[in-house]
Amino acid sequence: MSTRTTLLIGLGLLVVLALLPVDLTSIGIPYPGLRRYGTYILTLWLVTALAAMGVNLIVGYAGQETLAQAAFVGIGAYLTAITTKAGVPFGAAFAASALLTFVIGIVLGFPALRVQKHYLAFVTLAFSVLCWLVFRNEQWITGGVMGLRDIERPALFGLSLRNHVRFYWFVLGIAAVLTFVLWWIVRSPWGRAFNALRENPLRAESLGVDVRLYTLLAFALGSAYGGMAGSLYAPLVEFIDPSPFALGPSLLFMLMVVIGGSGTFLGPFVGAGVAVLLPEWLRAWETFYLLIYAVMVMLMMALFPDGIVGLAGRLLRRRVRA
Structure with missing residues (x-):
């Protein structure tokens, strides 16, 4: 195409x-x-997809492991909530969240230069637990389990974004820009270097790819996407506490990438749709919806190892050949 x-x-x-x-x-x-709640869920899907895009860059394109994305989302959310409540403009808080998580991502990427696979997963898991403990116990700045309330939504050129449709359009615009940036990265020499790093690091190094640089860059960019997603999440929900940034949500981000299609550009959007939109559609089954959701996810994992996007690609190729 x-x-x-x-x-x-x-x-x-x-x-x-x-x-x-x-x-x-x-x-x-x-x-x-859509009504107000439907617009909120759609906005949450966009924010979740942004965080999943960061995981996909680290895992799907660069071939590394991470269980810390929820921690980066939390860092972005808390930094935005604290600074905006102190009077800092949202734009500055958003940029600070991206920069801080980018720098932390570089630091977290250093263990990836020495350890791989499940060892690296344990390193990122430890970081995720550390961040959650800070969010939960440092009440003087994070509010602890009581969280931070009354997080104001930003204004754009003097126009308030408290209206749910306006804020949705605001998030959609940012998501479109960040999606285009990632699309450009994937198609650039950086993207080709990430793919080479995923397939065979030794061969990539022999071909002149700076493995250390691109490993750190993958972690930094993927973490920054988590931080920017968190910066949008805070004004969306207007209240944050430590629970959305624990280990479970980090595992869910990894699940989104696998279900959607690891290493595919549309995978994070499809995976986020399965994680965010599908449970809402199944609520009509009341108490059984979580059971139905779990069974559907297990079937998708068992039957479509390449993810939904990978399955769709195979079916399309077969139809073209026929």
Whole structure:
């Protein structure tokens, strides 16, 4: 698929997503738009997909392991909440969250230069637990288990974003920019170096790829995406406590990448949809929805080892050959 076609498809999807919360009945289209809660869930999906994109960059493209993405989301969320409550503009807090998590990602990437696979997973797991303990116990700055309340949503050029549709469009715009940036990275020499690092680090090094540099860069960029997702998460929910940033959510981010399709560009969006949107659609089954959700996820993991995007790609290729 050509670059122009890809960009046109992406622009079309962006327009469709932008119109989802809008009532179109006034122009003769029988679509009343999403209500407030539906718009909130869609915004949460975008924020979650951004964090999953960071995991996909580290795991799917660079071939490393991480169980710390929820910790980076938490760092971005707490930093944004604390600074904006102190009067710092959201733009500065967002940039600070990206920069801080980028730097921490570089530091966390150093163990990846010496240990691999499950050993590296334990290193990132320890970091995740450390961050959660800080969020939970340092009440003087994080609020502890009581959390931080009344996190204000930002204003854009003097226009308040407290309205749920406006804030959704704001998050959609940022998500579109960050998605384009990652698309560019994946198609750039950086992306090819990440793929070489994933397939065979020794061969990549023999071909002139700076393994140390690209390993640290993958961790730094992936962690920064988590920090930026956290910076958007804080004003979305307007209240944060340590529970969304524990080990369980980090495992969920890894699950999103695997289910969606590790190393595929659309995988994080599909995986985030399974994790965020699917449980909401299954709530009609009341007490059984969690059981149904768990069974569906296990079946997808067992039957589609390449993820949903990988399965869709195989089916499309078979149809083209036929």
